[in-house]
Amino acid sequence: MELLGDWGYLGLFLGCFLAAxxxxxxxxxxxxxxxxxxxxxxxxxxxxxxxNWLGGLVTYWMGYVGKWEWIEKWFRVKPETLEKQKxxxxxxxxxxxxxxxxxxxxxxxxxALGFYRTNFYxxxxxxxxxxxxxxxxxxxxxVYFKVELDWFV
Numbered sequence: 273m274e275l276l277g278d279w280g281y282l283g284l285f286l287g288c289f290l291a292a293x294x295x296x297x298x299x300x301x302x303x304x305x306x307x308x309x310x311x312x313x314x315x316x317x318x319x320x321x322x323x324n325w326l327g328g329l330v331t332y333w334m335g336y337v338g339k340w341e342w343i344e345k346w347f348r349v350k351p352e353t354l355e356k357q358k359x360x361x362x363x364x365x366x367x368x369x370x371x372x373x374x375x376x377x378x379x380x381x382x383x384a385l386g387f388y389r390t391n392f393y394x395x396x397x398x399x400x401x402x403x404x405x406x407x408x409x410x411x412x413x414x415v416y417f418k419v420e421l422d423w424f425v
Contacts, residue, residue, distance in 0.1 A: 281306075281315055285323035292327025292372075292403075294334070294379050299324050303407060307414050317407055324403045328372050328382045329396060335386025343387075361388045369398035373406040 279286070284306045291299035303320045307313070343349050361368065361384050369385055372378040385395045 281311070281319040284311070284316065285319045288320045288323030289327040289330075292324045292379070292382075293331050294383070296376070298375070300375075300410060303410060304414060307411065313411060313415075317404075317411065321400070321404050321407050324373075324407075325396075325400050328369075328378075328399045328403065331372075331379055331382040332386035332392070332395060332399075335383035336389065336392075338383075338387050357384065358388050361385065361390065366390050366394035366398050369395040370402040372399050373402045 284302060287297065287302040288299040291297040291302070299320065303316065306316045306320070340351070340354060343354060344351060366385070368381050368390075372382045372385075374381075382399065
């Protein structure tokens with residue numbers, strides 16, 4: 273924990289949480305930094321995924337409490353545009369939550385899933401799976417390149 277600095281895993285959790293909300297921030301960089309500072313792989317995975325997933329659920333909730341009138345008034349989006357987007361979201365439903373890990377547009381997917389009232393439980397499940405797979409792949413790449421770099425040193 274000492275190598276992760278003063279904030280440790282709590283900082284990783286908070287950073288990954290904020291990165292999954294509409295705040296533009298890279299959870300990937302934070303996650304890799306925690307690994308590079310010799311963070312425990314299971315603990316880094318747990319806290320990174322937990323924070324990112326809960327942040328995604330907050331973004332879903334933000335969409336859920338949103339109202340069509342607000343979008344039309346404040347963002348000047350036409351009702352026809354909202355209907356068109358609703359059809360797209362309904363076509364894929366909760367499966368779109370698998371893509372919430374994608375930087376920038378993933379937050380839009382989470383917001384849209386909430387706004388168009390997709391099933392919360394299946395959206396939360398697919399969101400968790402998508403974010404978990406993404407962080408596991410980052411760990412695999414990190415470990416592979418760390419081994420490769422250690423060979424050269």
